[in-house]
Structure formats: structure tokens, C-alpha cells
Amino acid sequence: MQQIIYFFQKFKYFLFFLLLEIIALSLTFNNLDFHRSKFVNSANNLTGGFYSQYSNISDFFNLRTENERLSEENTYLKNLLAKKSYLDSLKELEFTVIDSSKFKQKYSYTAAKIINNNYSKQFNFLTVNKGQKDGISKEMAAFNSKGIIGITENTSTNYTRIQSILNRDSRINARLKNTNYFGTLSWDGKDYKTVQLYDIPRQAPLKIGDTIETDGKSTIFPEGILIGTISKINNGNTADNKVDVTLFNDMSNLGYIYIVKNFDKIEIKNLENNE
Amino acid sequence: MNNPLSTITLFFSLLLLQVLILNNILFLGFINPYVYIAFVFYYPLKENRIPFLFYCFLLGISIDFFSDTGGIHALSIVFIAYIRLFFIRLYLKKTAIDYPFFNLNSEPFGKVFNYVVTLTVIHHFIYFSFANFSFQNFSNVLLNTLFSSIFTLILFFLGAYIFKKKN
Numbered sequence: 001m002q003q004i005i006y007f008f009q010k011f012k013y014f015l016f017f018l019l020l021e022i023i024a025l026s027l028t029f030n031n032l033d034f035h036r037s038k039f040v041n042s043a044n045n046l047t048g049g050f051y052s053q054y055s056n057i058s059d060f061f062n063l064r065t066e067n068e069r070l071s072e073e074n075t076y077l078k079n080l081l082a083k084k085s086y087l088d089s090l091k092e093l094e095f096t097v098i099d100s101s102k103f104k105q106k107y108s109y110t111a112a113k114i115i116n117n118n119y120s121k122q123f124n125f126l127t128v129n130k131g132q133k134d135g136i137s138k139e140m141a142a143f144n145s146k147g148i149i150g151i152t153e154n155t156s157t158n159y160t161r162i163q164s165i166l167n168r169d170s171r172i173n174a175r176l177k178n179t180n181y182f183g184t185l186s187w188d189g190k191d192y193k194t195v196q197l198y199d200i201p202r203q204a205p206l207k208i209g210d211t212i213e214t215d216g217k218s219t220i221f222p223e224g225i226l227i228g229t230i231s232k233i234n235n236g237n238t239a240d241n242k243v244d245v246t247l248f249n250d251m252s253n254l255g256y257i258y259i260v261k262n263f264d265k266i267e268i269k270n271l272e273n274n275e
Numbered sequence: 276m277n278n279p280l281s282t283i284t285l286f287f288s289l290l291l292l293q294v295l296i297l298n299n300i301l302f303l304g305f306i307n308p309y310v311y312i313a314f315v316f317y318y319p320l321k322e323n324r325i326p327f328l329f330y331c332f333l334l335g336i337s338i339d340f341f342s343d344t345g346g347i348h349a350l351s352i353v354f355i356a357y358i359r360l361f362f363i364r365l366y367l368k369k370t371a372i373d374y375p376f377f378n379l380n381s382e383p384f385g386k387v388f389n390y391v392v393t394l395t396v397i398h399h400f401i402y403f404s405f406a407n408f409s410f411q412n413f414s415n416v417l418l419n420t421l422f423s424s425i426f427t428l429i430l431f432f433l434g435a436y437i438f439k440k441k442n
Binding site (some may be wrong): 017027032047190 | 325411
């Protein structure tokens, strides 16, 4: 017993140092795991509150670009609406749905403001000013009018942390626009303007400049959200068939985003797990 | 620097400086100074090191909370906090008797420079290795360490010079 006490007396600084390092290391490992709830993240009320105060001030510098982006999006939506009303007029009135109980809404959208944005690290996260109070939970899609941003990952009452697509752990199902050839979108950690699309079938007719969008197959992202254009095709016979995709979004300059809730998610998940 | 109030002021001013200003600099897209490690240099030398290690851990973990890095800042700052004494003995030749009178500002610049540079480079190397978390892009780790260390050191010595004059 005397020996043990003596040992602790002698090495107390080193043991305390080891204890702190082990805590820090386990928090680091924990942070890299998507499916574990995390203790250290910026979506808590203290850091979230700090960042939202800070962004209240810094927002004024981005108002002009944010306005331009909004008016662009408005134009796009107005055009869609015009097209739809034209198509509806062709179909006559017989297809009009009157019974509201038969109307099926699959997604609901929530607007949120980014209060903290990272893009220079290997594992990047964003913080937004909406949380559980606004019906946001884990694994929801985040995007803006130009393209995808990431997946929600940790929520508190008022704030949410989003795993950016610029995170080496990020895996998103994506396809070539207007076809059904799909692959996995991930990031190699080098350039914040370019992400990589892996495992797209060899027979897919890929050309530089083609658009890549999200695939409806995952329960997270709705179908057809834009991602980027192909900037480099690997013509060699490599196993992973890598394609470089330049993002439409400038990830270093983001303002407001949408978060999507999929109402059918639980049903689809249950069905898939039943097998 | 020996009264607790100035330690607390140093703690919070370094934390806010780091998370609200320095984390947003990103010079050329990836070079960022990490001046909060000045806490390790300026904390008074004491015989009992447990509070010192604990405060460093607290500072590191607070910065991790803000910058979503898990526990990497805490890990690297606790490491240099632990090995600080070894380098003080090596470069500044201090023994236990000198601890209460130790003041970084009154030491010769050359020795302080060596001491600060060594700890900064070690801290940045550990930080970027864990932030990268693989052997891919290892050249990026070395480049980041080099450039960010230079940036941190410039800011640290400028700050040290300014506050020295005031006192």
C-alpha cells in the first residue's frame, strides 16, 4: 500500500497529464464518429448563442450577395410555376385534387441561418440557428439554391451542427443528371471547391461539364438537388473510377440554407430493416 | 502576472481573441494563427503543476467547443503545458528556487525566442497531425505547421512587445 501511494506521489503530474490527454483523445475520436452523440460541439446554447450574436453583426457585409442569390432563386421558382400552370391548363380541370386528405406531402423545408462556417480543415462542420424547437433532428439534408451543403448531425434546443460535404467522413448518394447512373460523393480533403464522385458505372456517358445532382434513393436528400459539374474524368482503368466534381456552391461564402425533413423516412427505414 | 485575476483575464481574452477573430483569418485559405498558446508561456511557474495543466485543458476544450474539433486543441495544449518545464530547464536554466521570480519579459530575448519557437512548432505539429487524422496529405501537415507557426510567432512577439512597453 505504501508503495502504491509513493508511486502516485512521485508520478502525480505525469498521471494527471495522461488522464487529460486520454479525455481529449477520446473526445477527438468521438467527434469523428457520425452515429455517436457528441459532447463537444458548437451546437450547444453557450457557443451557439455567442456565434449568433457575432453573425448578427457580420451579416451586414453579405447582404448584397445574399439578395442577389435570393432574387436568382425567385426567378427560377417563378419560371417553374409558370411552366406548371401551363401544363395544368393542358390537362383540363379533371385532374384537380379536391380531397385534401389524399394530398401527400413528402418533404417539409425549414430556412436557417449559418452562424459558423468551417471549410479549411479536414473535418468541417457548420452551425445553424435552428434546433429541436423547430423540428430539426439528426440526418436531415441541408442545401441552398445553388446546391447541397451537408447533413444535420447534432441538435440542441436552438442550434444544429451540420456535417459539411467538405468532411472526409461525408458520403452522399449522387447521380448524373437525367440518367440513373449513381455513385458515392465524398471529399479527399484537398480543395474546398472540388469533391469526388466514386463508383459511378463505367458505362455511364460522362463528359466534362455534365451536371451531378442528388439521387432520390437515400432517405435524406430529395431527388434532384444540384451538386456541381464534372471537371476531371479519370480515364485509366482504376478500381474506384474517380470523377472530380466542381461545386456550384462557394462553400466559403454561405448565408441562409434550407433543411429538409422527409416524412417517409421512418417508414422506409422500417421497411428496409425488416428484411 | 502572479495574481489570479490577471490569469483569468488572460484566459478569457485569449479564448475570445482566438475564436472570434483569429479563427476567421485563414490567410491564403489555410494559414491560421493559434495565439492562445501564449497562456502556456505566461502562466507563472509554480511547484504544483496540477492547476496549470487543468487550466490549459480547460482553455483547449473551450476552443474545441467553438471550432468543432473534438478534443484536438485540448490535446495539443496539454502536451506543451506538460513539457514546458523541461524546455525552461533546458533553455532558461531555471531551478525550483527561481520559480517565484520567473518572468518571461525580463529574460534575454534569444533564450525566450528559442523556448517559444520550440513549443509553438511542437503544438502546431500535434494539432495539424490530429486534424488531418491520416497519413494521406502528410505534406499538407508539414506545410500547415511551418506557415501557421511563422504566423503565430509573428503575432505573439508583436503582442508581447506591445504589452511589455505598457507595463
